[in-house]
Every structure is written in structure tokens, then in C-alpha cells.
Amino acid sequence: MDFEVCYEHVPISQDEEELNAAIAHYRQVLRLNPEHADAHNNLGVAYHCQGEVELSIAEYKEALMITPEHADAHNNLGAAYYGRNDVDLAVMEFETALKIDSSLVQPHYNLGIAFKAKGRLDLALAELRKVANLDPEEADTYYYLGEIYSAQGRVGDAIESYRRFTELAPSEDAALILEVHGRIEQLKVRDFIDPDLHMNGAVAV
Secondary structure, eight states: OOOOOOOOOSOOOOOHHHHHHHHHHHHHHHHHOTTOHHHHHHHHHHHHHTTOHHHHHHHHHHHHHHOTTOHHHHHHHHHHHHHTTOHHHHHHHHHHHHHHOTTOHHHHHHHHHHHHHTTOHHHHHHHHHHHHHHOTTOHHHHHHHHHHHHHTTOHHHHHHHHHHHHHHSOGGGHHHHHHHHHHHHHHHHHHHHOTTHHHHOOOOO
16 A cells, blocks of 8 residues: 555545546536635545646635635645645645644644655654644554654664554555564564664664
């Protein structure tokens, strides 16, 4: 399973037929009320789910023209930018969403993933820790925490995070769970070879 940046929205099916129905519905809503910010946002999400990133960006921007403080639309716009590898623009949108509402989980998560992509591991770690506090049952968070701790040479923290992931991940992620168990065993070996690894930040080869 590949983890992707997520976005905050009302539930929309990934089924193509249902996505087309959702798009038709939100278009109809907008014909009746072109100033309906939530409809623009949700239409953007439906386009996003179809892989129509540029169309989704246009709808999120429409939502924000109507309601500049629409935190979900900022977060979703950031996710769309991230999807086309505009990571700096994505970070700006995630940060804007959090300025509007710092209690939202997804912008913290997305910001953590974006910082990780930029190699800003300390910043990524700070955001993902916030997510773990806000939503301690979200498995993906612990997967990424494990990756960051491992990259930093913090073996004990990496093992603990990976273990938490394996406890929380759904059964359909069985292949990834098995892979993570393998990583845990590798980290145990690394820690045995150099028990001070988590303290000195060295990287075992």
C-alpha cells in the first residue's frame, strides 16, 4: 500500500459511477447557487478522486474566492498542489488551513508529509507527533514516524512507532504490515550491532 497525502472532505465514493453522479450533483447545485463554497470544494474533491488535479485546483480556488477562511478548501488545495509536486505551494496551503483552525488533523498530517518530502525531518516529526496526539488511532501516522525516526538513527523510537503501525493498520494492508515487521527485525539487528545508535545518530550500513 502506498500512502498518499490526504484531504478533508465530506465522504465521496471512489467508485467511478458514483463519482460521476457526485460531479453531476454538485454541478447542479452550482447552477442553482454559483456562490456555494462547499459545493465548489466538494466538486473539487470529486475531480481530485478522478485524478483531474487541475480541475480540482480550479474548484478549490473558487471556493476560496467565496469563503477565504474555508480551512478544508485550503487543505484540499494543498493536497492538489502536492499531487502535482508543487510542495512549497502545498506547505503554504496547509499552514493557512491551520492558521484558520489549528485543531484540524489532516492539515497537520499533510504538512508532516510535505516537510518529510522536503527533507525537513524535524518539522515533519513535530507535525506528525501532533497528529498522533489528536488522532492516536491513525495507523499511517506511526508508519511515517517510524520512517523518520529510522532516518534519524533513533532506533528505539522507530521500532515503537512501527509496532504501533502494525497494531493499528487494517487487514487489507497485510503486505505492508509484513514488510514493516521485517523493518523492525532489521532495526533490532542494527541496534544490537551499535546499541548507541539511537544516541549518536549514526547510520548502519
